[in-house]
Amino acid sequence: MRELFESTIERLLADLVTPELIRHCEAGHWPADLWAALESSGFAVAAAPEHLGGAGASWEDLYGVVKAAGRHNLPLPLPETMFANWLLGQCGIEARNEPLGISMRSTLSLNHAAKGAFFDAPWVAPAEILVTGTLCDVPWGRDVEHVVALVPGKRTTLILLSRRDAEVSTKQNTAGEPRDDLSFKNTTPIAIADVPADWPDDVIWWGGAMLRTAQMAGALETTLDLSTRYATERVQFGKPISAFQAIQHQLAQMAQHTGSALVSAEAAFAESGSQLATWQIAAAKVCGAEAAGAVAAMAHAVHGAIGFTHEHALQLGTRRLWAWRSEFGNQGHWTQRLGRAVAQGGSASLWPAVTSGRLAALSST
Template sequence: MFVEAIEAILQDQFTPSAIRAIENTGNARPAWQALADAGFLELLATEQAGGAGLGLPDLFPILTTIGRHAVPVPLAQSIAARALLARAGAEVPTGMITLAQSCRYDADGTLVCAYTPFGTIADHVLAGGPDGLLLLDCRHAQREATGVRGSQCASLRWPPGHAAVPLPGVTSGEVQAWGAALHAALIAGAAARVGDMTLRYCQDRSQFGKAIGKYQAIQHQLAVMAEHIAAATVAAELAFCADGTQPARLPAAIAKTRSSEAAQLVAATAHALHGAIGVTEEYDLQLFTRRLHEWRGAHGSEACWAPAVGDAWLAGEMSIVEFVRSVALPAALPN
């Protein structure tokens, strides 16, 4: 029910032309207000608190739908941030909230959240500090965009002395696990959209009298792409197979490792099969492949999370099959 409802709004609000307009002007307020008015920011909130009371398994298909539409506002991040703030017992501010990848203090006391997703348009940033959560008002921050065409990622700097009172009850690791899990789901959704676009193009594009999708070499590349999309989707879903509103660190690490690995391969194959048209600004493919590359690095790429997965396996002194089962089906293992 929720997936169909949000799908209808995303199709209406985030057409390719609307996405380009938001990227070019930075004005996402009308589209954001439509999402807020529909109540989709409170999907994880309890029914007593006016939310939908969804669990992580129910949220996963919604996040992949957001990825499929290349939504240019921090909808997924705001849903997660509201759940984290609720656990910390903090009041949730209005507006767009995003999750910081990192948080540090420079020598002069400047607070820096580097390469923050949606840092160019967010109203607030939720960062994991050593003493708890930091809820930061972006109105007081200096925003430094990456310079990448269409990117909404930015580094934010708050001047020395900026008041940021830690909110106890949530750790920095939990923020990073949420960031990894939700970006894995977004990658899975966008990768599926890229796969659909590429398959359709190969069916429509003719060369030497027949569709290029009829050639065995093209079919092989499409098959490999489909394998990576399926693997990324299964891995991403693993991070949401839990009770409560907090993805566990190890499943999130596995999800982000595999989805980030797939992101670059899916994007590269899509552009290889589309040829020159795929890199043009007018063609919609780049709206999704650009995000695949950006989301690959958001909250840690495969190079960041793979060592955590490897360390967990080595610490368990079990076979790789037993390790996978312990993560995917913990209730099925004997005590």
Template sequence: MDFALNEEQQMLQASARRFFADRHPLARARRALPWSDPLQQRLWADMAGMGFMALLLPEDDDGLGLSLTEASLVAEEAGRQLVNLPWAASAVLLALWLKAAPRPAPAVLQSAVQAALAGERALHCVAETDAWWDHAGQCSDIVVVRGWHDPAAPLQIALVDASALPCAEALDPTLRQCAAPPPQQQQALQWHTLEIPAEARAHARLAHRLMLAAELVGAAQAALDLSAAYARERVQFGKPIGSYQAIKHQLANAWMGVDNARLAVLYATAALDGSLPDARFACAVAELEAIEGALACTRTAIQVHGGMGFTWEHDAHLYLKRAQHLAARLGGASRALDQVEALALA
């Protein structure tokens, strides 16, 4: 398989990189702005104006009809700048549910996707069984999902006003979270059933997880770039520290981890789009490579920066904590390895 990006994909990646670098630098990520801040709402509207919400929707739904590969490029660039808006949930998971839903689509799903497409609402999806809801206060709505992980159970969603949730700091200082309401309180929510075939539900779930893996690749690449630049500039004993094998080998290993993860994600998106026989296995490998590569790379970034890197005020910690957060959202490296082993043996 040829992993080289075509001209259109390269243009999309370059425009996304410029957009997020200009509109969401790390200084802004540190502020962890709430959805009520006009800057946060303007950023989301501008992302919609760039077409980032419409990538996977068909043209009949005012979309661009592109593939998961193009979506992963945008996700990687968002991860590079530690964007703290729920793009993967709004533009991928909900969009694929709408695409697979029988017509006329459920009104609650149709209105949610169209509002995201217009840049008016930012929706983040959480499972009913999650103990913590991330992006609390940083998006317009939390979409609570029943049957997300159980294909035999009915797929139901309920919308919660995210601005009214009591927020607390998360491990990642660029994000906010809140404890999930108790089960009896969730029972009182207004639930809507989505009649989506099991195969389409599994496809959407895998695609959403691949976007999180792509965000991991972006965060890891940014940490690697930061480390390589520092290793070229920092001089010790009259030579840049990057010329010493102790640093050079660490950066080389980090680069290999990021490159392996990126290639695994690109193949998985192509396999999932093409319904290849090994699509599920490719997705499991991509998750494993992204988690291990991002954690190793962001830890290396702290080591390369020495004593300065160990201070929490340094940007290297932002990448490490985002990598840990996304790894936890995916279930961790052990779960990914178990999935790879199970699918390989099967």
């Protein structure tokens, strides 16, 4: 299934996602035709169980799809929609083949006696259950149909909210991608359910970090390809600049960082199932964030001033690398989280954690 997904998404994005379209979207345009093509492909619901309207695909199957979204600078919330539908499916709620949102930070609360109650099954929320608060930095929040969020309590509750019930404050990240705040006041959820008991309270934070690792890996591939091609074609002093040792050294370093990010991101997806692989996700986010900074800097050094121009494709990817490395936790956040978990487990737990890929303390730090 993975090979089929990768070949399909690659053909689709290669044909439809152009630098001109990306620039148009950064100016505030929603590419309806492109989303319609993605919707028809079924990728938006692929991570949901088959009996709930999805394809039952694993995260290992979908790694190539998320990576392709990063490689082509996809100006749509496809990765977030896939993850939102996975969350819904894991809680027994039917998938939605439409743009969905997730939030990087939330202040939501339930103002009903049912707050923290245990629900035996997902259900349409009655009118007396109301939600108040703000979902911050929702990717394409102004354009999504619904947003999936978590509300803490005695047991964490998943809710599905309509974007039309929210007051939207529009914002953008460094790459010009919408990162909007959605504020709700006494809003009735569309659906509500208790999350699985073994999920971390911040599972959306973990899932968002996992998505960004694959997107950064894809963008790093493109950045390396552009730099290698430019160095081969650009002639200085009678020979391609790729013949100069300083440029060769930079390209080699870029390849090393890109390879590290690719392997670590793929491991995070391959090890994630009904529970997300926290150790692998944290490590991959550290590797990806470090690579993003180093590779983007060296790519612009190789290209010189031309790489910063609006007309050149390089800055479309590097601006996303700079943005994505900080979303759902920057390098410092994940480095500290890994360090605290290792320290909490004690020195005797470090090597077993490395060999098994599991560190019990990590998801609770």
